[in-house]
Amino acid sequence: MDFKKQTYAIQVSQFIRKMIQEGKLSPGAPVKENDLATFLNISRAPIREALQILTQDGLIVSEPQKGKTIRVLSAKEIIDGYALTAILEAEGIIMSLDNWTDEDNKDLLNILKKMGNKSKKAADITDLAELDELLHNMLLSRCTNEQLIENARRFSSNISKYLCREYWKKSFNPQSFYSRHKKVVDSFFTKNPEQIRKTIFDHYNELAVAISKLIEND
Structure with a gap:
């Protein structure tokens, strides 16, 4: 080296x-x-x-x-960690809603469209990992609280890229993966804080439960 x-x-x-x-x-x-x-x-x-x-x-x-x-993560740590991720991400989105431009909206929809197209021929969700990261980063792109962004993305990244990568990639099929992200984007465009909070929480909680079950059954 x-x-x-x-x-x-x-x-x-x-x-x-x-x-x-x-x-x-x-x-x-x-x-x-x-x-x-x-x-x-x-x-x-x-x-x-x-x-x-x-x-x-x-x-x-x-x-x-x-x-x-x-590090070895327990099912509880995964569920708790994703819950914290959801809280931080949702609040980061909500506090920055007024900062979004029409161009930002187009960029978000473009990422989602690319994910939808790629999901039709993806072998598994690792093929969508880059677009997944782009989409979530885009949702927080107008938030000015850098510490919030860093902490919101860290745990999720640790799970999907490192500590539970093999379980993460089996958690959903590509089409379901895309559909779940479409729900998140749809909730964003409602501009309704409570709707955004609920959708983001459900998004991460469903993923936490899916990964935890795979680990327990392994």
């Missing part, structure tokens, strides 16, 4: 993220500084810093006797 010295920690954290994403480091797997330092042929200091970054992001946990491991 040819890492630039000034960005060692960031690049190491990205490398570990990729290993989690590709299933090379599964939930519960140990993460050892010495092994990573030897494999990447760099000192332990940037490894330690990278692990701190990933711990703060919720991907790694540190426990007495066990050391650092890839």
